[in-house]
Amino acid sequence: MIHALLLMALVATQDTSAGKQVYTKWCAGCHGDNGAGDGPAARHMIPPPRDFTGAVYQIRSTANGQLPTDADLLRSIDEGLPGTAMPGWKNRLSDRQRRDVLAYIKTFSTFFADTTQRPQVLEFGKEPGGGTGAEALRVGRQFYDSIGCRKCHGDQGRGDGPSAPTLKDDAGHPIFAANLHENWRFNGGPTTTDIYHRLRTGLDGTPMPSFSDLIDQKFLTETELWRLAEYVRSLSPGEPPVVRDVIHAPLVTRVLPRAPDDSAWNAVDTYWFPLVGQVIHKNRWFAPAVTGVWVKAVHTRDSIALRVTWDDRSASPDSAWLGHLGRVLATVQSDDSTREQPALWPDQMVVEFPVTIPTGMERPYFLMGSSSGPVYQWRWTSASRSAAVAGLARGIERFDSLPRGGVGARAVYDHGQWRVVFTRALASLDTASQLPFRSGRAIPVAFFALDGSNGEHGTRMAVSTWYFLALDEPVPARVFISPVLAMLLTLGLGMLVVWRAQQKTSYRRQQ
Amino acid sequence: MNGRILSVVGGMFLLTVCSKGDQGNAAAAPAAPPAPAAPATSDPSADGGTITGKIKFTGTAAKNPTIDMSEEAACKAKYPSPPTEEVVVAGAANALANVFVYVSAGLPANAKYQAPSTAVVLDQNGCRYHPHVLGIMVGQNLEIKNSDPLLHNIKAIAKKNRGFNVSQPNAGMTRDVTFSAPEVMVNLECNVHGWMHAYAGVRPDPFFAVSGADGSFSIKGLPPGTYTVEAWHERFGTQTATVTIAGTESKTANFTFAAH
Numbered sequence: 001m002i003h004a005l006l007l008m009a010l011v012a013t014q015d016t017s018a019g020k021q022v023y024t025k026w027c028a029g030c031h032g033d034n035g036a037g038d039g040p041a042a043r044h045m046i047p048p049p050r051d052f053t054g055a056v057y058q059i060r061s062t063a064n065g066q067l068p069t070d071a072d073l074l075r076s077i078d079e080g081l082p083g084t085a086m087p088g089w090k091n092r093l094s095d096r097q098r099r100d101v102l103a104y105i106k107t108f109s110t111f112f113a114d115t116t117q118r119p120q121v122l123e124f125g126k127e128p129g130g131g132t133g134a135e136a137l138r139v140g141r142q143f144y145d146s147i148g149c150r151k152c153h154g155d156q157g158r159g160d161g162p163s164a165p166t167l168k169d170d171a172g173h174p175i176f177a178a179n180l181h182e183n184w185r186f187n188g189g190p191t192t193t194d195i196y197h198r199l200r201t202g203l204d205g206t207p208m209p210s211f212s213d214l215i216d217q218k219f220l221t222e223t224e225l226w227r228l229a230e231y232v233r234s235l236s237p238g239e240p241p242v243v244r245d246v247i248h249a250p251l252v253t254r255v256l257p258r259a260p261d262d263s264a265w266n267a268v269d270t271y272w273f274p275l276v277g278q279v280i281h282k283n284r285w286f287a288p289a290v291t292g293v294w295v296k297a298v299h300t301r302d303s304i305a306l307r308v309t310w311d312d313r314s315a316s317p318d319s320a321w322l323g324h325l326g327r328v329l330a331t332v333q334s335d336d337s338t339r340e341q342p343a344l345w346p347d348q349m350v351v352e353f354p355v356t357i358p359t360g361m362e363r364p365y366f367l368m369g370s371s372s373g374p375v376y377q378w379r380w381t382s383a384s385r386s387a388a389v390a391g392l393a394r395g396i397e398r399f400d401s402l403p404r405g406g407v408g409a410r411a412v413y414d415h416g417q418w419r420v421v422f423t424r425a426l427a428s429l430d431t432a433s434q435l436p437f438r439s440g441r442a443i444p445v446a447f448f449a450l451d452g453s454n455g456e457h458g459t460r461m462a463v464s465t466w467y468f469l470a471l472d473e474p475v476p477a478r479v480f481i482s483p484v485l486a487m488l489l490t491l492g493l494g495m496l497v498v499w500r501a502q503q504k505t506s507y508r509r510q511q
Numbered sequence: 512m513n514g515r516i517l518s519v520v521g522g523m524f525l526l527t528v529c530s531k532g533d534q535g536n537a538a539a540a541p542a543a544p545p546a547p548a549a550p551a552t553s554d555p556s557a558d559g560g561t562i563t564g565k566i567k568f569t570g571t572a573a574k575n576p577t578i579d580m581s582e583e584a585a586c587k588a589k590y591p592s593p594p595t596e597e598v599v600v601a602g603a604a605n606a607l608a609n610v611f612v613y614v615s616a617g618l619p620a621n622a623k624y625q626a627p628s629t630a631v632v633l634d635q636n637g638c639r640y641h642p643h644v645l646g647i648m649v650g651q652n653l654e655i656k657n658s659d660p661l662l663h664n665i666k667a668i669a670k671k672n673r674g675f676n677v678s679q680p681n682a683g684m685t686r687d688v689t690f691s692a693p694e695v696m697v698n699l700e701c702n703v704h705g706w707m708h709a710y711a712g713v714r715p716d717p718f719f720a721v722s723g724a725d726g727s728f729s730i731k732g733l734p735p736g737t738y739t740v741e742a743w744h745e746r747f748g749t750q751t752a753t754v755t756i757a758g759t760e761s762k763t764a765n766f767t768f769a770a771h
Contacts, residue, residue, distance in 0.1 A: 056674060065675035111673070116691065147680035148662025151703045162582045166705030170668045202676050207702030209664035209678035219681050
């Protein structure tokens with residue numbers, strides 16, 4: 001004990017005053033002055049900031065339950081924890097500052113000063129070859145099922161397994177099982193190697209256990225666990241999605257695909273848009289469950305169909321998630337400090353347009369318009385799955401539905417994912433309040449998503465900014481023919497000039 | 512959690528401490544530990560004093576929640592009717608089981624006790640922990656085994672010890688763990704099955720017990736001294752009593768919790 005105290009005193013006198021300065025300026029807002037994860041911003045966050053006093057860290061190269069190495073901690077400081085509020089500090093703080101703050105963070109727990117706690121980096125080995133083939137993925141999937149990953153992460157890996165609604169972190173805060181289709185949000189990194197390391201070490205402080213015992217006790221070989229990591233990696237796209245601002249809706253000659261799983265959608269390009277918490281208007285929301293939407297659009301000569309796909313762990317309302325909902329409301333402080341009672345709120349999706357296509361750069365206020373500048377919206381809720389309401393929003397709290405909205409909706413909920421198709425005629429009966437869709441002009445569009453089982457209703461939502469929708473016309477034939485004609489003409493003229501020049505030369509020679 | 516437990520301690524409970532043959536010794540407030548008269552012992556003396564008692568509760572305890580095991584057919588099949596959680600396990604006449612009773616103060620400060628070489632076994636069987644509450648010494652092996660053919664993760668949430676969280680997806684898997692510091696209690700839980708909770712009382716000495724189905728407990732081999740005995744229950748909180756042991760006698764410390 002005295003030993004530990006002496007060592008602590010030694011550590012404290014090293015150069016933690018420099019680290020403390022950095023910490024107070026950049027870290028204490030979330031992690032708290034005493035490192036207990038209780039800074040002023042903490043009460044808005046899920047997951048909450050790390051409590052350094054317990055020295056329990058998710059991202060480690062050491063065995064489950066052990067302390068992290070300095071390199072592990074530095075990695076989390078440098079890269080941040082994707083999918084959480086923790087940013088990377090590599091480009092904001094100097095090498096020296098990051099090392100100083102690392103030393104300071106360790107003083108919050110007595111475990112780091114305890115000489116019996118020696119972190120030891122696990123022997124991870126290297127990824128064996130042949131991991132991307134169909135057979136390797138089949139093997140990986142087999143273990144995904146047999147060792148119970150699906151219990152929390154779900155059959156298709158979207159974090160919607162039967163145990164998912166009950167999950168809590170060590171402090172009893174609600175925690176989501178990772179959506180394995182979004183590796184760019186994995187706390188410990190997106191690669192197969194990162195995933196393998198997390199399987200071996202577990203994510204301490206969370207429900208995710210270590211699977212190292214399976215190898216040590218010969219229930220699984222290292223290669224088999226690598227195959228599982230490769231399978232998990234295969235669920236996400238090769239590269240993280242890139243935002244492309246304009247949704248191109250091609251003209252289709254056949255009937256409009258009104259069903260979410262109509263095979264006609266397969267040939268249509270997908271656009272991804274990130275969503276973030278609504279933090280402008282009270283009550284603000286820093287813990288949105290929906291982090292992005294995948295959008296496809298097509299049109300015929302008279303109608304448009306827009307398919308919005310998003311991952312959502314629950315088809316709300318779902319009473320199985322009431323416990324989670326209660327924990328969310330207990331963890332996150334509302335702006336007016338009132339504690340709401342959990343209720344069975346539905347899921348919602350809002351697609352927003354201006355009332356008319358703007359001619360310049362001016363657009364209405366993206367966050368549901370304003371009293372003087374309304375926006376035109378399609379609102380869908382899981383309470384009435386196959387219907388959507390069209391209306392005008394005049395600010396975040398006022399929505400007036402339109403009597404002849406004419407918007408159709410069809411929805412499918414499938415293994416942690418909503419797919420909703422909105423349809424409407426291009427022309428509008430009421431051009432004063434309902435946008436007429438026209439080709440040739442970029443139409444602003446924005447999205448709002450609410451997960452009822454995560455306590456989202458009213459102003460608690462995930463929002464996007466304005467993007468654009470363009471109704472593409474088939475390219476007329478002259479676009480392709482004109483350049484060819486021009487090239488031929490140029491060539492002909494050129495040849496004529498050369499021929500004339502040659503004629504002149506031979507005439508002179510004859511003279 | 513601890514705050515909650517401590518907050519309910521304050522005066523709510525009826526506390527009865529009876530000492531056989533010496534009623535005057537009954538005291539509710541813990542006395543200051545006496546100066547150790549005897550030198551440190553490394554083992555509980557075979558002929559030391561004994562503290563026994565019965566634990567009861569008054570009032571009506573909330574019903575234990577029924578466990579929905581429909582997701583786990585292999586566990587469900589082990590029960591003729593749907594099992595319940597074990598928050599309050601009551602015997603006849605409101606006897607209270609699963610109370611961890613231990614000597615929280617009064618032992619010689621320099622006493623060191625050897626952890627037994629036998630392991631305490633924690634079995635995951637039928638998607639429940641057996642036992643639900645256990646006592647273990649610092650450094651003593653806790654053997655965690657899985658008797659179910661399905662995934663359990665076993666997670667320890669601790670403050671003074673390092674926690675852990677390991678998966679056991681196969682029947683027959685075992686894991687040995689030890690604790691390095693005294694802690695009452697270390698919480699053990701399974702996140703796959705949110706109803707699975709167990710509690711481990713980690714002590715630096717062997718003077719602890721867990722009350723049985725009839726609410727009785729017995730702590731043996733205590734050297735002479737005046738001790739604070741604490742009784743911990745996962746829902747009803749903690750209570751303390753002061754017991755003085757003079758020789759090889761047996762003293763009684765009964766605890767009565769108020770249900771809430």
